[in-house]
Amino acid sequence: MEKKSQFYLQAQKYWKTVVKKKYSSDCADLQLQIDAHKRLLNIFQAGDYYFLLFDIFNGEITEISPEMESVLGYSPEEMNMSLFMDSIHPQDKPYFLSFEHQATIFFNNAAIDKIGLYKVQYDLRLEKKEGDYARILIQYVLVNYEDRNIYHSFHIHTDITHIKREGIPRCSIIGLDGEPSYYDIQDTASILPSYEIFTKREKTILKRIVEGKTSQQIADELFVSIHTINTHRKNILDKSNTDTPVQLVKKAIEEGWV
Numbered sequence: 001m002e003k004k005s006q007f008y009l010q011a012q013k014y015w016k017t018v019v020k021k022k023y024s025s026d027c028a029d030l031q032l033q034i035d036a037h038k039r040l041l042n043i044f045q046a047g048d049y050y051f052l053l054f055d056i057f058n059g060e061i062t063e064i065s066p067e068m069e070s071v072l073g074y075s076p077e078e079m080n081m082s083l084f085m086d087s088i089h090p091q092d093k094p095y096f097l098s099f100e101h102q103a104t105i106f107f108n109n110a111a112i113d114k115i116g117l118y119k120v121q122y123d124l125r126l127e128k129k130e131g132d133y134a135r136i137l138i139q140y141v142l143v144n145y146e147d148r149n150i151y152h153s154f155h156i157h158t159d160i161t162h163i164k165r166e167g168i169p170r171c172s173i174i175g176l177d178g179e180p181s182y183y184d185i186q187d188t189a190s191i192l193p194s195y196e197i198f199t200k201r202e203k204t205i206l207k208r209i210v211e212g213k214t215s216q217q218i219a220d221e222l223f224v225s226i227h228t229i230n231t232h233r234k235n236i237l238d239k240s241n242t243d244t245p246v247q248l249v250k251k252a253i254e255e256g257w258v
Contacts, residue, residue: 008085010097012059014104019057023144023151046137046210046253049158054081054140056150071136071159073129089125089133095169096124102185106173107142107150115142115150117179121256122171123164135161137253141176163253172256183256197239198257205232207258210249 004012050067054060061084064076074083088096099122107115119141125133137158144151173182181196198206208218215233219226240257242248252258 004082005085007093007097008059008082011085011100014097014101015056015059017104018107018148018150020149022057023055046163046212046249047159047161049156052155052157053143054153054155056152062152071157072126072134084126087127089127092124092169095122095171099169099171099185102171103173106182112145112148114179115145117176118142119174119176120153120171121174123160123169123253125169134159135164160253163250167254170254170256174256174258181256198236202232202236202239203258205229206236206248206252209233209236209245210252210258 048067048071050065050071052064052068053062055062060081061079064079066076068079069075072079072087085093085096099120103120106118110118119139121137121139123135123137126136127133137160138155139158140153140155142150142152143154171185173185175181178200196203204222205218208221213221215226215229219229222229237243237248240248240251242251
């Protein structure tokens with residue numbers, strides 16, 4: 001049996017606070033999870049990405065999509081949670097523990113019917129197989145939960161190295177379907193609802209801007225005029241105190257606005 005590091009065991013202590021027993025059914029395959037949680041893809045793709053399903057009780061990756069290899073260089077078969085945690089940059093490991101701790105505190109105090117309405121989002125530097133580091137945006141929602149037992153989290157990990165090369169990791173818990181968001185969480189005391197600077201429509205457009213879509217593409221998707229989209233874009237730039245789309249995307253990632 002593989003010996004777990006103290007770093008791994010500490011994280012597992014946090015995970016075990018949200019699940020007391022093993023999931024009794026077989027997990028659906030990854031594609032079914034993706035299909036069942038399409039609304040989660042309020043989760044955005046601002047770069048190369050892969051999906052994974054995490055078994056919280058066992059502290060292990062259950063399934064992972066083949067895109068892992070193009071992002072980090074590892075095949076799905078060779079990646080497990082120990083390797084994943086070993087790949088975290090040494091300076092980012094305390095942030096990982098803190099973020100997972102804050103997330104478990106949050107979900108332990110959330111109403112059971114609200115658990116699926118939040119997305120955890122934070123960034124870390126992960127070492128790729130060839131040795132250099134990539135900045136990975138980790139986004140996940142909780143799935144398969146009942147009676148205060150949360151069995152799995154469903155993740156998308158996106159390479160945002162081209163957007164954020166420097167800076168400390170940031171964590172947010174983002175409300176879906178109108179729930180409040182909690183930005184830049186540092187400790188338990190900072191898990192307080194954050195002021196939303198953007199309207200719901202502006203956040204919809206901002207997500208598409210981060211994904212690199214043009215005003216015309218956004219207008220076509222939302223069935224509005226390009227003039228309407230350009231007006232929203234100007235308002236988003238003004239509210240975010242940025243001058244260019246590049247600055248906006250970088251700040252949106254850093255602040256956890258999407």
